[in-house]
Amino acid sequence: MSEQQALHSIIARGEITTVFQPIIDMAKRQILGYEALSRGPKGSLLERPDALFRAAQQAERLSELELLCRSNAIARFVDQDLPGKLFINVSPITLLDPHHPRGETLHLLEKYGLAANRVVIEITEQDKVDDGFLLLKNIAHYRELGLSIAIDDLGAGYSGLKQWSELCPDFVKLDRYFVDHCDQSIVKREFLKTIVELAKATGTAVIAEGIERFEELKLLESLGIAHAQGYLLERPTLSPSKELSHAKLAQFKLEGPRTALQSSLVIGNLVVDQRAITNLTKCKDAHQVFEQDKRLASLAVVDELQRPVGLLHRDQLTEVFAGPYGHALFAKKAVTELMDKQPLIVDENDKLDVVSQQITEHEFDIRRHIIITRDGRYLGLAPLRDILKHITEEKIRHAQHANPLTMLPGNVAINEAIEQRLRTQQTFSLAYIDLNHFKQFNDLYGYASGDSVIKLLADVTLAVCRYSPTFVGHIGGDDFMVVFDGDDAEQLCHDIIEGFEAQSKAFFTPEHVKSGGYWATNREGQKQFVPLLTLSIGLVRPDLEHCQNSHQVAALATDAKKEAKRYRNSYLFICNRRKPTVPVVRINRTAEKANALPY
Incomplete structure (x- = not known):
């Protein structure tokens, strides 16, 4: 059988298999959604998607094939009750095809009961588009x-960036070329940084696909790319995972807080x-x-399963009803006609600063509310003003205790970071870093040079730790503490020593x-030879x-640091003692004879 015959048979019989690959939200530690991927009959000439869609395009039946794939994807997605969003691939060629049936996507969504705000249309960037205006018009239709x-x-x-600027997408998915071994390529890393900055400026979420190595995932998260997809996380399958297991989170070290600020408050508070x-409300x-309760500014709109699908605002509804024909036109229509179909929906366990970033990046109206869910179902609302007020107060509180020279968190934040890990029983290591011979250097080269050296130590420490889950704090003077959540603490400490010694010689x-x-x-008053600046680091695992x-815990690290300072050169002392020392009680012998209390 030829490819063309196989294609006609596939379309006629609907022989398409849909597999799903999860897209992970690393910031929220949950599944954002799934990309639907289509396959031809197993063992056939057109089993591979590239061969399947190439044959369809050559036969000018791409529109029919994509519609079949879209229908199958929506049906399988709903049938499995998968959480999050459904990502469906659509070719610009299909969108511009005058014979492509209009309104079919809406019909499919209504047929299978899937909310429109849970569907993402992926426009591939590999097909050349001649009529950009018509493409924008079709995209606008989907947005409506x-x-x-x-x-x-x-x-x-x-067209790359041009298409980005014209389409104003909600998501951009990076080509896997830029993800492949990005941790080993300075050029790719700088490209990714640029994309992140553009995404922040345009309020676009970035998805990195094709991730196959842990080092890639680690770098991408450190650059601020929150959404990930690839074989490393999960391969495409007929029945994908519905949630991230604790084992998988631990495997990729996605669990646990990364800073004291991130762990301080969650939006559920x-x-x-x-x-x-409900979405059927008139x-x-x-x-x-709204009239019965004047305090209400917004109402969440939910489906039959209590999952939020939109947000209805009082002022918008009042404005429509105030028009000469507004009441007559909309009174008996469902609220879905006027509601905001793309409100910000977050889980109750999302960190406040993460939610705050979403608010500012997407430029939500400060007067509005956001929807909060629990296990995907409606829980309540939160005013945007309250969220920004709380996050501002929290930042001010931490700034008050930050070191004025390095602006790193001070003693209060360091203690909070340690206490939080003790409360949650999260294993960690603590390093106490101290400069050796600093006073003599300060006296000889001056206080300005001394401050610069302290800043250098802070910069080196942050640079070394940037790709690992750590908390860097500045106790004061030339003393620093680092909390390590990973198992690479020893290597990172050696890297800090190496980096500081190499750069401090410039002073x-x-x-x-x-x-x-x-x-x-x-x-x-005696002359003595003073070596160049070195570091003493005491490392403990409480x-x-x-x-x-x-x-x-701090006492353990202090004792370890004292041991490290016994050495003339830079030294990392790894303390094997993990428990606090037992306090020594001195007994007054005279009182002991008199049966008195211990001294």
Whole structure:
């Protein structure tokens, strides 16, 4: 059988298999949605999708094939009750095909009961488009239905950034070329940084696909790319995972807080318990609800399973009803006609600063509310003003305790970071970093140079730790503490020593560098040779069962640092003791004889 015969048979019999690959939201530690991928009959000439769609395009039956794939994807997605969003690939050629049936997507959504705001149309960037205006018109049609738009394979095709600026997509999916071994390519890393900055400026979410190595995932998350897809996370399958298991989170080290600020508050603390209306509610009935309670500014709209599908605002409904024909036109229509179809919906466990970032990046109206869910179902609303107020207060609180020289978190935040890990029984390591010979350097080269050296140590530490889950704090002076959540603490400490020693030489004269130090007068007035600046690091891994508070953990690290300072050169002392020391009680012998209390 030829490819063309096989194609005609596939379309006639509907022999399409749909597999789904999860797209992970690394910031929220949950599944964002699934990309639907189509396959031809197993073992046939057109089993592979590239061969299948190439044959369809050659036979000028691409529109028919895509419609069949779309129908199958929606049906299988709903049948499995998969959470999140459904990403469907659509070729611009199909969108511009005058014979492509209009309104079929809406018909499919209504047929299978899938909310439009849960569907993302992926426009591939690899096909050349001549009529850009017509493409924009078709995209606008999908947006009016409430669907989201994504550009697929960004960077692989013809128009790239031009298409991004014209389509204003909700998502951009990076071509896998830029993801492949990105941790080993400076060029790819800089490209990714640029894309992240553009995404922030345009309020677009970035999805990195084709991730196959842990090092790639680690770099992408550190650059601020929150959404990930690839074989490393999960391969396309007929029945994909519906949630991220604890084992998978632990495997990719996606669990646990990364900073004291991120772990301080979750959005669920600000939820307001407020009634919702269903998507079948008439506009006149919703108007009556607003009239009965003047305090209501917005009403969440939910489906029959209590999943939010939109947000209805009082001022918009009032404005429509105030028009000369507004009441007559909309009174008996469902609220879905007027509701905001793309409100911000977050889980109750999402961190406040993550939600705040979503608010500012998407430029939501400060007067509005966001919808909060629990396990995907409506829980309540939260006013945007309250969220931004709380996050601002939290940042101010941490800024008050930050070190003024390095602006790193100070003692209060360091203690909070340690206490939080003790409370949640999250294993960690703690390093106490101290500069050696700093006073003599400060006296000889001046306080400005001393401050610059402290800043250098802060910069080196942050640079070394940027790709690992860590918390870097500045105790004061030349003392720093680093909390490591990963198992690479020892290597990172060695990297800090190596990086600091290499860069700190720039603060000395060539003569002092050549001599390996300089002569200075000590406190007793005696001349002594002072080596160049070195580091002493004490590293401990506290026993979570026996360490009750941050003071006990800090004491362990302090003792380890003291041991490291016994060495003349830079030294990392790894303390094997993991439990706090038992306090020594001194007994007054005279009192003991008199049966008195211990001294």
